[in-house]
Amino acid sequence: MAIEEIRVRGTVQGVGFRPTVYRLAKAYGLRGDVCNDGEGVLIRVAGSEEALTEFITKLQQECPPLAKIQQLKRTVYKGEFKFDDFVISNSVNNAIKTEIAPDAATCPQCQQEIFDPFSRFYRYPFTNCTHCGPRLSIIRTIPYDRCNTSMSAFSMCPECAKEYHNIENRRFHAQPIACHICGPKAWLERADGKPVTASMFSMLDDVDAVCTLLQRGEIVAIKGLGGIHLACDATQETAVQKLRQRKKRYHKPFALMARDISVIEAYCNINAKEKELLTSPAAPIVLLQKKTVYSLLNTQYSIASSVAPRQNTLGFMLPYTPLHHLILKRMNRPIVLTSGNLSDEPQCINNDEVRDKLGKIADYFLLHNRAIVNRVDDSVVRVVGDKVQTIRRARGYAPAPISLPPGFENVPPILAMGSELKNTFCLLQEKKAILSQHLGDLENAAAFNAYQDTLNLYLNLFEHQPNAIAIDKHPEYLASKLGKELASANKIKLYSIQHHHAHIAACMAENAIPLDSPPVLGIALDGLGYGEDGTIWGGEFLLADYRQFQRLATFKPVAMIGGEQAIYQPWRNTYAQLLAANLWNNCQQQYAELEVVKLLQQKPLKLINQLIEKRINSPSASSVGRLFDALAAAIGICLEECSYEGQAAIEMESLVDINKLNNCEETKKYHFKFSLLDNIYCIDPAPMWQALLNDLQQQIPKKIIATKFHISLANAIVEMVNILRQENLINQVVLTGGVFQNTILLEQVTNRLQSLKIDVLTQSLLPANDGSLSLGQAIITAAQLMNN
Structure with missing residues (x-):
């Protein structure tokens, strides 16, 4: 024995x-x-x-x-x-070393029960079991027991208690178990405060009434699992436009939800991997290629053009709670389901907040009385080749830990604060990294407050007491300032980590590159990051390991006229690029009839030139993100302004002709110049701009120009790798940064490098954008600490 x-x-x-x-x-x-x-x-x-x-x-x-x-x-x-x-036995409280499961989509058994008239869970919108339901969104502390969640407010009825204690039952020790008798309740309210009466609808209950409201063209705020959503019928242009105007979200694509796969298949092409993602317990939003022609069944229900303006993809998800399944049961067309907030603010999570903030956006509210403890947005993924690419990591994935690479077994506890946009923070402890869910852009005061609340919750949940804090080098990032305050108040060491080094380290960590591996060549392309020399970087080739890096090459720095304004007014980047290429004077003579030149001539160019010469709010930036913006504006995409970061580049990507990516004569590549700048290599797009102006003058279609640019940029990047290989031992290349969320560029560069027998590392579990930056900051800090 x-x-x-x-x-x-x-x-x-x-x-x-x-x-x-x-x-x-x-x-x-x-x-x-x-x-x-x-x-x-x-x-x-x-x-x-x-x-x-x-x-x-x-x-x-x-x-x-x-x-x-x-x-x-x-x-x-x-x-x-x-x-x-x-x-x-009863749970024991001691040192926190366990994990919190992500929220999980409704399992098939629970789905069956909510539509079974003979089940006691029939039409119950909070049905769950041990295989599905809320986790992160309702937990206040570990261990994960009912008393430590927002379900503590609901005492189990005898029937639920019987199932909870029955070892043979699927709900044995399912902490959020509840039913019509003892659990949370959902109800419908009018935004104008007037009463809702049954005579207003033909409805089974308040949840079913939402379907009728959506079909009538109304906007409904729906309290779900990790936050409030705003919903409308995605096939009614008037309803979608009304939602855009009220929410002040003028162009950014809306997410869609459909009752089942068959509804999605009427509008999009879906491969096996995409179907697997849609139906997984994580149930993320999956970006799918639009069909050019919808099925005959849905011709009367075409998706409104303003759902995803000038995009060739749609972001679809399936219902992931019983509430959503019940709403969509009678809905044979998609609905818009977007974050319940004013643009740029965090998603609302409580009932009073909904009434206060969304009363002028929604016509009706579907609310419930289970508290959302932790705000959790929907995750966004896409499939590139045969690999998943995460764009936003949140519901269904966070806070599942990332295992640390070999060599980091004895890492001390570290807190990394992340960046400014698409923020996450990271706790490093016990041989793993715990990344928060996506927390949004901290430029907004409400988002920064929500970031601090979530940080405090995680620090308490995991009883995390860091030995060091890692921040981004940018002196004005709010997360960096908070990190400095925390380090000072707790008298612990502060590490400032360069932005692009953090991008590269995050990709290395996800790919389990051991601590003492030889350096990789990291290619980090993004909007902007604070450089070691005090300038703005964004198109970098770094020879890097976890401890240090050497900058080998960059894109030619160009003025960001007006600083942050250049992100939202692409013409500023076009003008800066034409000036840097010494082409502007020639433009006014030889290319004066071009739309972009006419528009630029209307701008206060004397004043702008002075700003550039005196370097007043016009920092030099090697940003490839801004290069994309400049080119998009030149061909007439978002020439005057963007309503969200990266809009011009995203719209230009959707223009690319996939059939002409194989370098046929029609898409003969543009050339980039290679030179030395301050002892590092520099990629100069000046020759490309000259050729592009000629193409515009000859009225070459935008589609062809966009395709040529993607091919040419990929070729220039690979050409630079070849130059650097001659002088450095390079076996692996890392592709990272928000620009590499452009699937065309990512595939073109990857395929070309692999054909040269180069091992290419990309990201899958974590976003290539700033959503994974906190992991990079934490892992570099750990390496430097362990080295010391």
Whole structure:
């Protein structure tokens, strides 16, 4: 007879792990107990050596769908053992080393029950079990027990308690279990405060009434899992335009939700990988290629053109809560489901906030009385080739940990604050990195307040006490300023990490590159990051490991006229590029009839020239993001202004002719010049601009110019890699930064480098944009700390 203590670490709380342990222990005739604690799950068990071995094997094979075992450690139990049977013991509070499971989409069994008139969960919008439902969005502290979540406000009725305690039931120890009798309730309100009466609709209940309202063209604010959404019928142009105007979101694409895959297939092409993502427990928004012709079934329900203006993709998700399934049951066309907020503010999460902030946007509110503890946006992904590319990591994925690469086993606890845009923060501890969900752009005061609230929640949840804090080098980022304050107040070391080095390190960490590996060539292309020399970088070739980097090459720095204004007024970048290429004087004579030249001539160019000469709010920037903006504006895309960062570049990408990417004669490439600038190589687009002006004069279609630019930029990047390979030992190339979310550029560069037998590393689990920057900051800080 052997008596063992089995320690299981990983995502093992609130996911049906203890019931699985219990059932298997009973099946093998074992005695003992299982409990949750701060480290994960602890099993004390007695039985024959053979039975124990089979029990462990079976536990790993039959791990519940949402569980993830990171470590399973067996030791001889030496304490007092008084068990005659196997039982589930109460949770124990001690040092926090466990993981919190992400929120999970409604499982097939729960879906079936909410539409079964004979089930007690029929039409109950908060139905869940151990295989699905809320996790991160409702938790206040670890361990994940009902009393530590916002479900603590609801006492179980006898029927729910019976299922909760029944080991054979799917809801055994499902912490958010609830039903019509004992659980949260949903109700409908009018935004104008007038009463809602049953005579207004033909409806089964308030949730069903939402479908009728959407079909009538109304805008409804819906309180869901991790926040409030604004919904309208995606096939009614008037409704979509009304939502855009009220929300002040004029061009950025809206996310869509559809009842099932068949509805999505009427509008988009879906491959097997995309279908797998849509139907996974994470249930993210998946960017899909629009069909050029919709199926005949849906010709009467074409998606409104203002859902995703000038885009060739649509972002679709499937219902991921019973509430959404019930709303869409009668809806045979897509709905818009976008964040419930004013543009740039964080998503609303409580009922009073909805009434206060969304009363002038929505016509109706569908609310409920289960508190959202943790705001969690929808995740966004796409498939590039056969690989998933994460664009926004939030619901369904966060806060699942990222395992650290070999060599980081003894890393001290570190807090990394992230960047300014698309922010996340990162806690490094216990051989893993825990990244927060996407927290948005901190330029907005409400978003920064929400960032601080979420940071405090995570620090408390994981009892994280950092030995060091990592920040971005940019002196004006709010996250960096907060990091400085925290380091000073707690008398701990502060590390300032260069933006593009952090991008590269994040990609290396995700790809499990060991600590002491030789340097990689990191190519980081983005909008902007603060450089080591005090200028703005954004088109960098860095020879880098986790500890340090050397800048080998860059794109030619060009003035960002008006600083941040250049992000939202692309013409400023076009003018700066033409000046830098010494082409502006020639433009006024030879190309005066071009639309872009006519517009630039109307601008206060004397004043602008003085700003550039005196370097007044016009910093030099090697930004490839701004190069994209400049080129898009030159061909007439967002020439005057953008309503969101990267709009011009995104719209230009959608113009690219996929069939002409193979360098046929029609898309003969533009040339870039290579030179030395301050002892590093420089890619100068001046020859490209001359050729582009000629193309515009000859009225070459925008589609062809956009295609030529993508091909030519990819060629220039690969050409620079070849130059650098002759002088440096380069075996691996990292492609990262927000510009590489352009799938055309990413695939073109990757394919060309791979054809040269170069190993290419890209990101999949984490975004290539600033959403993964905090991981890079944390891992560089860890490497430098361990080195010291």
